[in-house]
Amino acid sequence: MRTFRNPILPGFYPDPSICRVDEDYYMVTSTFEYFPGVPIFHSRDLVNWRQIGHVLDRPSQLDLSGVPASRGIYAPTIRYHEGVFYMVTTFVESAAGARRNFYVTTQDPAGPWSEPNWLEEAPGIDPSLFFDTDGRAYYTGNRMPPGGQRYPKHMEIWLQELDLDKKQLVGPTYSLWDGALNGIHAQEGPHLYKVGEWYYLLIAEGGTGFTHSVTVARSRSLTGPYETGKTNPILTHRHLGRGADIVNVGHADLVEAHNGEWWLVCLGSRPYGGPFRNMGRETFLAPLAWEEGWPVVNPGKGIIEEVMRAPNLPEHRWPSASSCDNFDRFALDNIWCFIRTPAGELYSLRERPGFLRLKSKPVRMTEEGANPAFVGRRQQHASFAVRTALEWEPANKSEAGIVFLSSHAYHYRLEIADAIAEEGRVIRLVRTEAGIETTLAQSPLPPEAGSRMYLKLEAYGQKLTFSYGIESEQWKVLAEGVDGTIVSTDVAGGFTGAMIGMFTVCEAGIGAADFDYFEYAPL
Known part of the structure; x- marks a missing residue:
């Protein structure tokens, strides 16, 4: 059995998002206060990746002047629809300032990408895009629950249609998710998928530290109601303790490979010398299966491992970069x-x-x-x-x-x-x-x-x-x-x-x- 070694993107590459175009795979990650923003990577086998550029590589796209440390660009999502790539993300201006969401487009993922399309009345962070089978586009994000927070960092996942011609959100908003487990906080990073007759909602919960996790819900209707997966969280390492080799696992995205396999990318950290995560949050890969209509991460183990079974795809290495x-x-x-x-x-x-x-x-x-x-x-x-x-x-x-x-x-x-x-x-x-x-x-x-x-x-x-x-x-x-x-x-x-x-x-x-x-x- 061929194996690969995690992380697939070592170092500060958090909040991965992935999409497939035929037999090519593209992935983006967060950059916060660093410029250029949002590195984009290309792979043919899901394991070996090469960086082909940055999505936000011009001052006109991204002005980070005065942005405090660990603010700036949060949790991008990359999607592909009818010949066009979309990257949607949050720009956080300050610790207490505005969270503004925007998207950019291109036909060539190596760039250049368009100037930002700023979305009005789009609160929250960690947006994602979903293109339904009828061609309509939808935006998902998190926001304060309309009824108020019942506990600290209690958030809601919401949905609204995106008019691609007007480049703005239109129509009513829908509440999709209001907490998978009682008291679990920081509902964010939502992604929608349609698999068969079901719509699946993948959510990051528990914050991005030790209690981080991934939960799932499903519905036969895009706007809900969504039922909770009984095996939630489908991925976390918090039960492994703080001494685990890989910690704070969460914030995932799914992709169906061109051979029919399903895979998950997520963030995690490798502490060393004690509970110290110098390299920050990195990008990991794990297999995913479907059992009775629900996703199962790394069946039989349920965790992210350093050495895992490789995808059943032809290995495609890129020329090694010089040290x-x-x-x-x-x-x-x-x-x-x-x-x-x-x-x-x-x-x-x-x-x-x-x-x-x-x-x-x-x-x-x-x-x-x-x-x-x-x-x-x-x-x-x-x-x-x-x-x-x-x-x-x-x-x-x-x-x-x-x-x-x-x-x-x-x-x-x-x-x-x-x-x-x-x-x-x-x-x-x-x-x-x-x-x-x-x-x-x-x-x-x-x-x-x-x-x-x-x-x-x-x-x-x-x-x-x-x-x-x-x-x-x-x-x-x-x-x-x-x-x-x-x-x-x-x-x-x-x-x-x-x-x-x-x-x-x-x-x-x-x-x-x-x-x-x-x-x-x-x-």
């Missing part, structure tokens, strides 16, 4: 992203070919809602090594280096700085925890150190080692045994996973830092 980006193209690879929508010219791959030139800004990594000069990628392994070569001539009160972060308030910076004039240039490790900065280690750079410096981070589980060198592969340890848990969701909070990347800052907003390469490799 090292030498910045030898004039476009950034799809793995890279920014904190919020870049304001102005943030970087260049043309001004010095073979280098990523990061333009200095007077914006520090500690500023909430800001767009610092940062280019980063996701942490995807519990143990990994990052190396880069930096060429930089510092201006007064400026820094450049690498940063390992959960947010502006929780991160580590290995930086070269000239902030202390009497000491000249220094290399230092700065920890930011709960917004408080502490220099953990610092060393003056020797007089023979030129403008080219080498920086390295090694993560051995939750133990971090930061090193530097003035010659290639001549490393000097600056700090070791550093606690990595501060970039975990469990310490930093929020909905994102850890990112690792390059940054620079200059109080005068002048100059640039040139990065020759950036290598990320599992250990």
Whole structure:
């Protein structure tokens, strides 16, 4: 029996949604405050995926200016209907601000996608689209129950028709779901499917943490009433305890493969070094069967496993990506992203070919809602090594280096700085925890150190080692045994996973830092 290994998208790729077009599969995930928004992936076998772009890759589509950490783009859904791809999602402006829903379209999933179609009178988060057999389109989401919340985070799932010509919701709204189990909270992430004579409603419940779950209901009528599945929740790991290898499993979407098999994608996390989820919420895959008209996830086991039976589809691998980006193209690879929508010219791959030139800004990594000069990628392994070569001539009160972060308030910076004039240039490790900065280690750079410096981070589980060198592969340890848990969701909070990347800052907003390469490799 051929097997595959979960997660199929390791690292911060939460809230997966999937659709099939003939023998091709497409999947999208949430991005919150990171830009470009909503990565889109392509697969031929449901196991091996390649990123083909981002849905929201233009400032005109997505302006994240001032958006707090873990706000922004929530839980996208991708669907395909009559030659057109649809992606619908929520834009969360602030902790207490508006939740606005919109959708974009394209005929080519690699893009470009349309400008947003903002939906009026569409409350709640986590929208989805459903195209019925008569061709009519419907929108589902969550909202406050009209009768009020009976308990904290009590929500309702609702439905309304979407007029594709007017690009707006029309007609009456319908209440589909008001809680599967007494007291289960945070009803969200609804998806509708029609299988045979039944309409099935899949719901994420229990919040996105330890008590996360997936429940199901069905009806012979689109607008209900829906009956509760007697085996609910059909998927959760909360009964496995907090020491499970995979936790907070939920927020699922279903797809029927072109061979007739059914599969489920969902989010989950892999804690390590204790109950710490540095990589955030990742994307997992599991088989699904139908028994007496109800879905059963991973029959006989009912949980997500690290090693599972592979789909009975021809294996289709994509060319392996290099562990090292030498910045030898004039476009950034799809793995890279920014904190919020870049304001102005943030970087260049043309001004010095073979280098990523990061333009200095007077914006520090500690500023909430800001767009610092940062280019980063996701942490995807519990143990990994990052190396880069930096060429930089510092201006007064400026820094450049690498940063390992959960947010502006929780991160580590290995930086070269000239902030202390009497000491000249220094290399230092700065920890930011709960917004408080502490220099953990610092060393003056020797007089023979030129403008080219080498920086390295090694993560051995939750133990971090930061090193530097003035010659290639001549490393000097600056700090070791550093606690990595501060970039975990469990310490930093929020909905994102850890990112690792390059940054620079200059109080005068002048100059640039040139990065020759950036290598990320599992250990």
